[in-house]
Amino acid sequence: MRDILLDRDGVILEEGGERVLSKEQMRFIPGAADAVARLSRAGHRVFVVTNQSVVGRGLISAEQLAGIHRAMQVEVAARGGVIDGFFACTHAPDAGCACRKPLPGLLLQARDHARVRLHEALFIGDRISDAEAAWAAGARFMLVLSGHETSAPLSPRGPMGVARDLQDAARQILHGALAT
């Protein structure tokens, strides 16, 4: 079964104009925790792939970021699902790293460390930079309109599914509306 890679802010958590800096600021997009759990319970492995330069810029520590991700895991577990892993770029935007999206480094880490088969995987994100990372890694991409982008580009540079939000995306995936 295909692995599902999810961007975090704007897909699972509310972006809210500010990056999430603490567990207390963490707000799930309505239906998103359920959607993650449904995908997991259906047998998909689910990974979070996220740019978190808040660490590299010194706004939060790596431990605080891990705490946010543990809290996300708890919410999904309460619904009978599991997040199989987190891949985060914690570097500052000007650090010149190979993992900050739109570069595909995080997806390559998922391939190398979790044996994600990128050519079968689906990456779901809210930004064109997510799409570019997916395409560069050979993965499929679905844009959700719950975050940064509020409409699908008329001429995307590559193949792109579109969903209103993660709940809608999960429905499309689980009901087989997504061509393989």
Ligand SMILES: [Zn+2]
């Ligand atoms: Zn990085």
